[in-house]
Amino acid sequence: MSELNERITVAVTEEMYERAEEDDEYSTRSKAEYIRQMWLAGESAVAELDPRVGDSGKANREIDSAEAAAQALDDSVLIKILSDEKQEIGEVVQPITQEFENVVADRLFELAKDEQSVIETDGRGNYYLER
16 A cells, blocks of 8 residues: 655635534544545545635625526536436426425524514414514
């Protein structure tokens, strides 16, 4: 087996650093082991770890409308949903819209719980602006 004698530095975002710390599989191992596993997983995984790589403009763009949220959807999400078989548009869009709805519902609930937010709820799934 060859001797490890080269050092590399990998810059990661705070989110990725926290993911490495919180991941149960790597929590008992070092960050170096996490990076090593990501390296072995493939170059795309390593590139994902490097904040200098990728479409950073897209990631940092402010999303202030449903249209902007749809445009921010990464093509890989669509590719994962598709198969070799023909699918109707409803079959393709349904899992995306369901996940979007779940995220929005969770966000509304969190905002309604926040005392500083103008969003209120009646506790039965109805949300409104504070008067």
